[in-house]
Structure formats: structure tokens, C-alpha cells
Amino acid sequence: MEDYFLNQTEIYEALKKLLSNIKKDGAERKTIDYCNRKSTMLETYWRDYVENHRKMCKFNTFDHVYFTKKCFETAEEVYMTIKQLLDDIIVKLSQSGKPAYQRQSDAYQRPAAAPEPHGAATPGPSAAPAPGPSPAPVSTPLMGSASYHTNINRSSKLDEMIKKQSIHFKAFMRTVSTIDLDHMQNRWEFEDALKTLQNRWATIDHYHWEIEAEDGGNDVCYQNEFTR
Numbered sequence: 001m002e003d004y005f006l007n008q009t010e011i012y013e014a015l016k017k018l019l020s021n022i023k024k025d026g027a028e029r030k031t032i033d034y035c036n037r038k039s040t041m042l043e044t045y046w047r048d049y050v051e052n053h054r055k056m057c058k059f060n061t062f063d064h065v066y067f068t069k070k071c072f073e074t075a076e077e078v079y080m081t082i083k084q085l086l087d088d089i090i091v092k093l094s095q096s097g098k099p100a101y102q103r104q105s106d107a108y109q110r111p112a113a114a115p116e117p118h119g120a121a122t123p124g125p126s127a128a129p130a131p132g133p134s135p136a137p138v139s140t141p142l143m144g145s146a147s148y149h150t151n152i153n154r155s156s157k158l159d160e161m162i163k164k165q166s167i168h169f170k171a172f173m174r175t176v177s178t179i180d181l182d183h184m185q186n187r188w189e190f191e192d193a194l195k196t197l198q199n200r201w202a203t204i205d206h207y208h209w210e211i212e213a214e215d216g217g218n219d220v221c222y223q224n225e226f227t228r
Contacts, residue, residue, distance in 0.1 A: 004056045005066050011049045012075045018042060019082050030089050039086055046079050050178075060188050073199060076174075080167045158214040162222050165207045169225060172200040 022038060053072050056064075066072075179193045208226060 001056060001059050001061060001064065004052050005064070008049060008052050008056075008066065008071060008075070011045050011052070012071070012078070015042075015045055015049075015075060015078045015082070018045070019078060019085070022082065022085055030093075032090075032093065035086050035089055035093075038082075042079065042082050042086075049075055049079075057189070057192055060186075062188070062192070070199065073171075073196070076171055077167065080171050080174075083170075084163075084167055158211065161207060161211050161214060165204065165211060165222070166225075168200070168204045168207060172197070172204060175200055 018038065018041060025034075049072075056066060061067075175193075175196055179197075181190070184190050184193070204226075211222065
């Protein structure tokens with residue numbers, strides 16, 4: 001058990017170092033080949049980590065610090081953060097016109113706003129609307145005002161919270177996809193799976209109410225993802 005725990009600690013540190021290196025590397029280094037190499041390294045680390053986790057569960061020693069400190073959940077969050085970071089790099093490369101590949105990812109992506117329809121008819125002189133009362137001016141916060149900066153900060157904070165929540169969604173769905181009730185032979189396996197799901201959902205629920213407090217209830221894409 002202790003040998004596996006030590007191995008898990010080493011892999012976790014390697015994951016953190018990988019994340020740190022990706023963040024520190026300059027934009028000029030972040031090419032498609034770069035993302036491929038980092039992704040392969042990430043999946044190798046994570047495959048070994050998951051395999052060790054399954055072996056540790058068989059010892060049925062859930063009072064060990066590895067389980068009480070939720071080491072697996074912590075490592076998985078780092079793993080999902082790196083996956084999201086690499087996905088973001090690919091999106092930026094695609095938008096910049098550089099060739100990109102299509103990643104097979106279960107990443108939650110918020111749909112882009114629908115573009116304005118092209119070819120809309122422009123009314124000519126004969127289609128001019130009948131004169132009427134001028135519309136009331138729309139009041140918007142002035143740039144530099146306190147309300148303006150409040151709106152900008154709130155929008156930025158909400159976007160960051162939804163981005164983190166997307167990582168939690170993926171972690172939850174990944175956990176669900178790894179649970180195979182038909183092959184569970186021991187009660188502890190079921191209890192461990194149930195506890196992991198409960199922990200996953202508790203995190204999502206906590207972030208959900210924080211997002212709601214930041215007017216996240218008006219974000220249709222997020223609400224659809226939360227309730228699906």
C-alpha cells in the first residue's frame with residue numbers, strides 16, 4: 001500500500017510540474033506538435049495514476065491518508081485542468097489560422113453566439129419607416145465609471161467560474177463513465193464509487209450557487225449543461 005502511495009505522490013508531482021511548464025512556456029513554443037507531446041505525456045501519467053488507484057482500493061484501507069485527504073480527486077482536478085489548457089491552446093491556434101487537429105475530447109464547450117444573418121435586405125428610400133417618436137436613449141455605464149468596472153469585473157469573474165465549473169462537469173462525467181456496476185463484486189467497490197460521485201456533485205453544487213449569485217442564471221448555455 002505504501003509503495004503505491006509513494007508512486008501516486010510522484011505522479012501527482014509530475015502532473016503539477018507539467019502544468020507549471022505549460023503555463024511558463026512562451027506562445028511561440030506552443031504548436032500542434034507541442035500539444036501532441038504534452039497530451040501524450042499527460043495521458044501516460046494519468047493512466048498509471050488510475051491503475052494505481054484501482055489497486056489501492058483493493059486493499060480496503062479507506063482510513064489511509066490517500067483516501068481521507070481525497071488525493072485522487074485532487075490529482076484528477078490537475079489532470080482536467082491540463083486537458084482544458086491544451087484544448088484552449090488548440091482553439092487559439094485554430095483561430096489564428098494555423099493548422100490544427102481535431103481532438104477527441106469530452107470537453108464541455110459553450111456554443112458561440114449565433115452570427116448575424118448575411119444578406120439581410122437593406123431598406124431603400126421607399127421602405128423608410130413612417131416618422132414617429134424617437135426611441136428613448138439606452139442608458140449604459142460610462143467607461144471609467146464605477147458601474148462600468150463593476151460590470152466588467154462581474155463578467156470576467158462569471159466567465160472564470162463557468163470555466164472552472166466545466167472542469168468539474170468533465171470530472172463528474174469521467175467518473176460516471178468508469179463505473180461498471182455489473183462487474184462490482186464487493187460492497188466496498190460500490191461504496192467507493194458512490195462516495196466519489198457524491199464528492200463530485202457536492203463540488204458542482206457549491207460552484208453552481210456561486211455562479212447563480214453572479215447572475216449565472218441568465219447564461220442559457222451554462223444552465224442547459226447543468227440540468228442536462
